[in-house]
Amino acid sequence: MSTVIECQNIVKRFGNLIANDNISLKVNNNTVHCILGENGAGKTTLMKIFFGILQPDSGEIFIKNKKVRFRSARDAIDLGIGMLFQHFQLIDNFTVIENVILGREITKGIVIDIEKTRKLLKFYIDKYNLGLELDKVINELSIAEQQKVEILKLLYRDSEIMIFDEPTAVLSPYEVSHFFEVINSLKSAGKTIILITHKLSDVERVADYVTVLRRGKKVYETDRDKLNIDEVAKQIVGNIAINQTEQIERLNYNEGEIAIEINKLTLVDKGIKFLSNLDLKLYFGEIYGICGVEGNGQKEFVDIIMGLRKPTSGTINIKADGISLVPDDRLKKGMIKEFSIGENVLLRMKSGVLLTRTKSQRVADKIVIDYDIKVGGSDVAMASLSGGNQQKVIVAREIFIDNKILIFHHPTRGVDIIATEYIHSKIIEQKKLGKAIILISSELEELLKLSDRLGVIYKGSIIKEFEEKTIKTKNNFLIEKIGKLMIGIDE
């Protein structure tokens, strides 16, 4: 079997963060190659390098054993590579046919040869059983159908190598089975498919080869014959360093005061159920970890607690004047990047009428020293800080405003190891002060290290809670169990 696409020693950095750390990978012709890993493991970065959107800092790419250099996606497309992104690249008000041919129209003179185009697309639709109507407008289609339009686009562009970025994340179980039928028919037509996913069930169903990435490194590789799902699951999460001395004593929450009490919280929006009967009790003096695959209602849960969205039903009782939040997306939700450190802090405070430069500089100086933030000057815009330092500023700010309840949502995402350790120590410090803390993360290691209690969130409800005693064991059995709960398997 021949190699169709191959990369050698790919390195890609974003500031201090190494997204791809010396990755080498071979994809064989006419196979389905699954790439697995946690969020932030470097899967999408690697695929964007394959597709020419990102250029590696070092390393080489070979197509059919010929070395290539992509300057843009155009170069990759010309060599028969196509990519289906998580966010579809479709024009909502155009029809299927218009979207598919856009940019590469079959013409007769100066007009589009609509008959020929139709014939060709009909042929593809029948051959791969896509079941699309060419004249429907995109915004009338379901997500699954839109995905098929994207696949049709790849076929129309003669892509031989198709990269799918988490295609099943947006599909219902039934749609997933149909999607895999399409994948299989693509494979029997001779295409090569690279499938990015973090669902183990996807792997079991279609993978010929599996590669696992973790923190930017390739950590595991296997083919179908030797495939062992348990092993793959373990590789995704990684070996968790168990450090008993790290254990921090906590206040006994049974005697602690309740900080937040949530009863049967449900959120339904536009027919989609984001939260369903979620129950949760948070006590002062504890860290409650919420663990789950992204998209199981974590964001909506945070929005409701912060008062930014109204639940459909259920009650929330919050025993504090304000809640601090380190949001999951620091650039989008955490800061005004054009403003300085001090301005970002003062803006978050309730008090004060004037916001002068002296005032903001004073706050910034304090935070820069207390949190050891590397910065050119305390007056510079947040945008000029590295990701890790930006995150430290946000953590510092949320602690500085001194609320009794704190929520940390992916507090260490895209942050290097040293900053991660530092942020962890600050979270623990807050707990010792008797604050109530919710930690939402998809990193099991982080959750097991910090949490006093741990809830697994799946499809908008906490399906299982683990108590302190169980968490402390940190044995492989527990990790496996949590891993399975995260994808909805409760044994």
Added chain:
Amino acid sequence: MNRRFLINSISVFTSVVITLLITIILLIFIGKNPLEVLALMIGDTLFSGYGFGQMLFKATSLMIVATGLAICFQAAIFNIGAEGNLYFGTFISNVIAVSFRNLSPLILIPYSIIAGMVASMLVALIPPFIKVKKGVSEVITTIMLNFVLIYIVNYFVLNFFAVKATVRMEKVDDSLMFMKLFNLWDFLKGSSVNILFFLGIFIALLAYFFLFKTKLGYEIRAVGLNETASKYMGINVNLIIYLVFLISGALSSIAGLNFVMGYKGYFEIGFSSNIGFTAIAVSLLAKNNPLGIIFSSLLFGFLDYGGLAINSLVPKEVMFVVQGIVILSIIAVDKIVNRIFVT
């Protein structure tokens, strides 16, 4: 901050030079002597007391409206509705001023001004209400509201308030008129510039302080820069949207008084002559910074009156073309200058 200021100065200076060059080419193209035209224009505005006063007079309204709009634009609210607000608010001011003639000017002046402001603020609440409740872009609602307000006012003026056989209302009492500046400085003799000019400068300075030195001002700019983050940082975004519309509504109404109580003494159909739209350009030219607006409104006042001054040589519409060129070259030059210096 100083570097920023330097970069902005370079870009403004360069665009003015470019505009001047294009204007010269334009004048040559239509067969005029550019030196003669420019000499007349500059001489009649900058070196004539009357012309200078008229330039300040034209700049006054622009300055006040543009300051209000700048506050909206800083919040990324693209409010096109100043023209309608100005028209409506000024109309109400005039109605109050002529309906209660027996009141003392000490009461009637603030009463009519405040009534106009309140009226203008009330109608200014419509676009943010629709935006907040239904998510409709303020660009559409404000443009449409302009037409609605202007024609409603015209209807009332023509049917109930107009002096017979004219399109204007009754003149307000002389005691209500703003003091003309030539009472202080003789050389401005005959020009319409009045104390509102100083109020305009004061408003711009105040707005600068508000936007850049107060927490609320920071919140407004935060919403403009990143609405989502603002929400997560605890800023009430909807409240900010209402607030900036209210401020711009109030200021628009004051600007209209420059004509009614500063110049003619009465509301006249079409008096606003697109001040509310020109002010958009004035604000954008100053990058929505109220300090810059003082200068950009003076520039537009200069072009506006300069156009009249050279009307004997070339049609005054040439100056509208120049206004357009100024804006285009600022936008283009700004991008280029920023690319060169900010790397």
